[in-house]
Amino acid sequence: MIIDVLLWFSHSTGIYEFMNSAWGWPIAESVHFLGMCLLIGTVGVFDLRMLGVGSGIPMAELHKLVPIGVFGFLLNFTSGVMFLTSAPDQYLYNPAFQTKILFMLLAGLNMMVFYRRAMAEVKTTNSLLKAPANARVMAIVSLCCWATVIIGGRLITYYRPPYHWCWWCL
Amino acid sequence: MYLLARIEETAFSTWIRESGWGFFTSLTLHSLALALVVGINLATNFRLLGVAKGIPIRLMGRFLPLMWFALVVVVISGTALLIAYPAKALTNILFYLKISAIIAALMITRHFSRTLFNEAVTGEVAVDYRVKTLAAIALILWISSIGAGRFLAYTNSILLASSFY
Numbered sequence: 001m002i003i004d005v006l007l008w009f010s011h012s013t014g015i016y017e018f019m020n021s022a023w024g025w026p027i028a029e030s031v032h033f034l035g036m037c038l039l040i041g042t043v044g045v046f047d048l049r050m051l052g053v054g055s056g057i058p059m060a061e062l063h064k065l066v067p068i069g070v071f072g073f074l075l076n077f078t079s080g081v082m083f084l085t086s087a088p089d090q091y092l093y094n095p096a097f098q099t100k101i102l103f104m105l106l107a108g109l110n111m112m113v114f115y116r117r118a119m120a121e122v123k124t125t126n127s128l129l130k131a132p133a134n135a136r137v138m139a140i141v142s143l144c145c146w147a148t149v150i151i152g153g154r155l156i157t158y159y160r161p162p163y164h165w166c167w168w169c170l
Numbered sequence: 171m172y173l174l175a176r177i178e179e180t181a182f183s184t185w186i187r188e189s190g191w192g193f194f195t196s197l198t199l200h201s202l203a204l205a206l207v208v209g210i211n212l213a214t215n216f217r218l219l220g221v222a223k224g225i226p227i228r229l230m231g232r233f234l235p236l237m238w239f240a241l242v243v244v245v246i247s248g249t250a251l252l253i254a255y256p257a258k259a260l261t262n263i264l265f266y267l268k269i270s271a272i273i274a275a276l277m278i279t280r281h282f283s284r285t286l287f288n289e290a291v292t293g294e295v296a297v298d299y300r301v302k303t304l305a306a307i308a309l310i311l312w313i314s315s316i317g318a319g320r321f322l323a324y325t326n327s328i329l330l331a332s333s334f335y
Contacts, residue, residue: 026324030317037316041209045233054232061224065213068221147202154201155194164190 003088010085019086032079036150038072041065044146047139050122050131058127091156095166100152107145114138174257174331186254196250203243204319208312210237211279215312218282218297218305227295231287234279241276257331264325268318275311278304 010016018024042065048054049062084091091097118135125131131139155162162169177183186192210233217225252259259265281304286295 023321023324026321029320029323033316033320034313036205037208037212037312039209040205041211041213044206044209045213048233048236053236054229057225057229057232061222064222064224065216068213068216150201150205151198154198158194158197160190160193165194 003092006085006088010082015082016086019082025083028079028082031075032083032153035072035075035079036153039069039076040146040150042069042072044143047142050135050139052130055128055130059125059131060123063123094156095162095169096152096155096158100149100156103145103148103152107142107149110138110141110145114142171257171331171334174260175335177253177256178330178332180253183253183256186250192250193254196247196254199243200247200251203240203247206240207237207244208316210234210240211275211312212309214279214282215305215308218286219302219309220297227286227297228289228291229287231283231289234283234287237279255329257328258326259322261328262322262326264318264322268315268322271311271315271318275308275315278308278311 007016010019019028045054046059046062046066049057049059054062114135118132118138122131122135130136155165186196214230214233216222217227217230282301286297286301288295
């Protein structure tokens with residue numbers, strides 16, 4: 001049912017045809033990897049700064065790179081929808097994809113809590129210091145979530161049975 | 171080609187291809203580390219092109235030690251993947267384009283690191299049009315290296331050289 005809906009979407013929008021053209025899939029993958037680098041280079045770097053890497057750089061100023069990461073995420077969302085709707089059965093039943101989506105949701109939840117509870121204080125923290133403890137915990141959660149998303153994503157097209165890493169698949 | 175087949179037959183090459191963990195570790199470490207290397211470089215070049223102007227340019231080098239560390243991880247994991255399937259990459263011109271783009275982009279990073287990210291200088295560093303042109307070229311090189319890396323998986327003419335012997 002959900003597979004039919006996703007396939008209907010890709011067929012009716014021309015995405016399916018593009019993805020099955022000669023270079024459609026690798027073009028979408030290149031965009032997906034670029035988006036990943038933009039996200040890690042801005043959001044990931046900001047998380048690292050809160051943990052003390054690159055201290056001296058004011059956090060409020062470094063945070064101004066984050067819109068580039070949001071743009072990267074939009075690239076990833078768009079190309080990701082193109083993958084998913086062009087071959088839904090390859091994703092929905094894939095433990096790597098399921099893990100990836102779960103950790104993306106966790107990263108999103110963590111981000112919402114961060115902006116509500118910690119960002120105001122982080123912005124005014126002295127540029128020579130680390131972020132306050134609660135923000136540092138959220139930075140670690142963010143980095144772990146995005147690392148798991150990358151590993152999960154990389155394993156989606158890893159053409160081997162997942163049994164050597166997916167212990168809950170047994 | 172014979173030499174590549176011999177590499178494929180070494181115990182290490184076979185182990186990466188056939189053990190679950192050899193390929194898994196190389197592939198995932200390569201992805202994680204490349205995200206840091208390319209990500210930090212993209213962010214640095216965006217700063218030089220005028221994004222987030224409040225970040226002092228002379229301090230932008232403070233993320234580079236992490237970038238160089240991640241580069242070491244990229245090179246080691248990349249070499250492991252290359253040893254697993256040497257003919258697949260070495261018979262594809264895209265592989266040489268990818269490596270050339272990365273080396274050229276890293277030379278630009280090193281140049282910026284020596285000239286602009288100089289913490290002994292007080293006050294803000296001047297960014298002229300030459301710096302901006304170089305930063306734009308570096309951005310294009312990084313994006314090209316990502317594209318070439320992805321297309322490598324779709325354009326190989328040979329998977330294993332040992333299939334010929």
